[in-house]
Amino acid sequence: MRRTFEDARRWARLGTELFLGAAQGGFDEPSALPGWTRAHLVAHVAANADALGNLVHWAATGEPTPMYASPEERAQGIERGRTLPAAELTAWLRDSAAELEKAMAALGEEQWRTRVVTAQGRTVPATEVPWMRAREVCVHAVDLAGPATFADLPADFLTALCDDVVTKRSAAPGPAVSLRAPSAAWELPGDGEPALVTAELPDLAAYLTGRDTGTSAPVLGAWL
Template identity: 35%
Template structure:
């Protein structure tokens, strides 16, 4: 079934991201963001590249094909670096175009096609799961851009769906004793292992 609530949340997040980027100039895009070694230009290029890759997956579902997120050998850091130094107007336009294409790919799917699968880096996922992944990426990377968007701005839908998943995985990402000590107020928050 078409995840209308998630589609609407993504469309709102897209508009907020584009509005947040609107006042930035070339120098702002060259400045570092909160991701190590990435400038804002790197991160905006990465988000646009990921949206473009998602378009391919969703278009595949529309024609009955199971498609991979990226071809073999794709290096996201290299791809982000290749577009990072473009002018601000070009970075914004590319992102806006990719997000519009993605929203169009979602609109083209009928209810049954949302159960189709695509191959993400972590393995096969349904279109419903992939759009949830996209919402998380948009919102987390909006915070990573360091332009005023904060975790407290995240939509309730994101928090309600992601928090239980992250809590289930938490014991595997920290010292269990350290985690317990923190949870009962007897120690600092432990360092988390692995990527988000």
């Protein structure tokens, strides 16, 4: 992985500011995610901050605290959140982000090494939490279908994102793809002869995360 803990902390702060700046009203309008309005997406990101806060609490206290009680509880929270009045939804988004940042800033070096369990069931050190948040806020800032695009995200973040997605996709069935950007390359193992996909780094990141890039590249399955 071409990223450090300090990188992830920096990207999480940058992505949070980018998302907060993009989430300015228009909550009833569609997002770039099929079937979701901007309100769905804002509620999802706010709930994600609360959920990651549970992992930070786990690291701080040693008390096992899952991100969500269940997948159903996670979905219900988004549904409740997206019906909130705009002012309340905005307040939840901002307050949850601030509380997560405050909680992370309070962790000591040993606490950051605590093993926690993600919503996908992976056991990881708490040092992965900033990366999980960075990934969430940066990608979803683009999904708000506002002015932000993948080209607005830092190149080092996009490289780390591609590393991360290729690692995850390599463990699941799918088409074989050779990905080439001017500054980096990845091999996605899979079925058949590898299809060559050549594009700028932001477009490769969009493609790997399942966003529509308007290309004829092989269709990939779900990322997360």
